Amino acid sequence: MALFGTDGVRGLANGPVLTAELALTLAQATAVVLGQGRIAEARKAAGKRLTAVVARDPRVSGQFLSAAVEAGLASSGVDVLDAGTLPTPAAAFLVNDIDADFGVMISASHNPAPDNGIKIFARGGVKLPDIVEQRIERALEWDKLRPTGGGVGRVIRFSDAEDRYSLHLLASLPHRLDGLHVVLDCAHGAAAGVSPETFRNAGAKVTVIGADPDGLNINDGVGSTHLGLLAAEVVRVGAHVGIAHDGDADRCLAVDADGNVVDGDQIMAILAVAMKQRGKLYDDTLVATVMSNLGLHRAMAAHGIRVETTAVGDRYVLERMTEGGYSLGGEQSGHVIMSAYATTGDGLLTGLHLCAEMVRQRKSLAELASVMTVFPQVLINVRGVERSRAEDADVLAAVEEASALLGDTGRVLLRPSGTEPMVRVMVEASTEADARRIAERLAEVVRG
Structure with a gap:
């Protein structure tokens, strides 16, 4: 192996x-x-x-x-x-x-x-x-x-490693974040020191959670995979926005002032539209993975932005960005790559630039995120089946039937796991009930 x-x-x-x-x-x-x-x-x-x-x-x-x-x-x-x-x-x-x-x-x-x-x-x-x-x-x-x-x-x-990095992040910003109240969830991880310091130096008022790492509590109920505490704290202190990192801070997810989650697709949509307006989005193209929401594709098309699609994994996003010279790409999970400033997903960089757009446009995060309508998405992991099962005739026929049923109101994606005998069934539809019904039907077909 x-x-x-x-x-x-x-x-x-x-x-x-x-x-x-x-x-x-x-x-x-x-x-x-x-x-x-x-x-x-x-x-x-x-x-x-x-x-x-x-x-x-x-x-x-x-x-x-x-x-x-x-x-x-x-x-x-x-x-x-x-x-x-x-x-x-x-x-x-x-x-x-x-x-x-x-x-x-x-x-x-x-x-x-x-x-x-x-x-x-x-x-x-x-x-x-x-x-x-x-x-x-x-x-x-x-x-x-x-x-x-x-x-x-x-x-x-x-x-001076931390100082070099922090100064680099601050130098990337088009303007300061004065007047913005940000709650940072550092996941008891690698960003616990540098993220609060950098946001404060950028001018933001900062409230911090998840910034007491003890070597054993990293990602434990906090961070980008556990957004409940961040959402509650944003509402409790009346902050404008919450930013969540994961343990190594290469991801950024956000919550708005009402505690609603803003995921990586929505963050990319906000940044892509803003970068196009400022002439910073090379070839008016965003690079995303096959798992990105249909709503992202719809929103980008409405703003004249083309979406290039890759396999899941920020390394594949970066490879395509490098090949095409593109300036923005990422994943729904919050790995966002801004190639003018970074060679990999950077949760601090992403969070800073998201906040900078709130200040520049004088809009709340909820207003900015409304650029994209998120289609309900249901993902079912069908375990214990060979990965090649996704290519069997009966499965392909069921996928084709489901896709025809959804038309332009949704989509179907079957993705074999790269590491274990499992096929992932993902369905997006105009309602969660429709997405779940179709996903469960397809999962039964995959199970055989």
């Missing part, structure tokens, strides 16, 4: 796969593979060691995993800049900002505390393509680099 998933290596920390031993050897293999490029070879020929940025979210297992990664890199002759606890997008930014050869982020994103993961960024702070991940996986069995004496790497504290 492949070691790398859709977003690095992830699993139960100290479980069967994600061990300190794996972290060390994975770092050594990464040094071998990513040390073979033209620029890396030129640096080594000039007598310089390669440089890597390492950061982590605050879950307790990140301490031993980051130590193992740093040991693997330093033992391979790589100088390590230890950035400590920082969001994933901060690590990606720093790799590019200091022209490091690569970076490693220790995080399991929105997963619970016992899980963890290892994400690797190439030069420029971009995620690795599949072919490079495959080479690193093969390199686990190769001979490792074994420098001695002065050839081994140094581990250095990256003392």
Whole structure:
């Protein structure tokens, strides 16, 4: 089974796969593979060691995993800049900002505390393509680099990492956020320090929840996957908007002043229309995944914006954005990529720019979000069936029948899982009752 998933290596920390031993050897293999490029070879020929940025979210297992990664890199002759606890997008930014050869982020994103993961960024702070991940996986069995004496790497504290990232975010804003009251939910995660500070420095009045990480409470009832506390706090304190991050802060979801959720599709719709108005939306195109709501497509068409669709995963969104030179893309889950400022989803950047639009247009978040009508969406995971079941004749016939029934009032999507025997059935319709009825009917067909 492949070691790398859709977003690095992830699993139960100290479980069967994600061990300190794996972290060390994975770092050594990464040094071998990513040390073979033209620029890396030129640096080594000039007598310089390669440089890597390492950061982590605050879950307790990140301490031993980051130590193992740093040991693997330093033992391979790589100088390590230890950035400590920082969001994933901060690590990606720093790799590019200091022209490091690569970076490693220790995080399991929105997963619970016992899980963890290892994400690797190439030069420029971009995620690795599949072919490079495959080479690193093969390199686990190769001979490792074994420098001695002065050839081994140094581990250095990256003392101004958080400040560099925060200043970068502030510099991206077209104007300040004075007069705006924001509630931030930091998910007891990597953004607990830098997000409140940055929003305050941007001029916003800030109320904070979920900003007391203890290594075990990350994502526990808070953050972008648990919006109830944020919604209640926004209403309680009379704030204009609530912004929710996940554990590594590469996501942003929001709630309006009445506590209503504004998801990633709605955020993208707001930003896309605003960027087009300001001439910042390249080729008047937004990149989204197949899971984005039909309402997003309708809203973009009404504003003369084309939607390019990719497979699920922000890495695929970014690949398409890079190919086409597009400036905005993302996922319904809140991974939003603004390519002028970031190489990956950035929850802080997204939240800041969403708030900036509220100030610029002098509109509430509810008014801005009304640009898009969300179609009711029902998702059923049919487990215990082969992924190829989605292509069987009877299933395809049932999908065609359902699609014809919905016409232009909805849509059907069957998506096999990439990691387990399961087919996801997603139906959108004008009412939730219709969506659920059709989804359940299709799920029965898939079960056979």
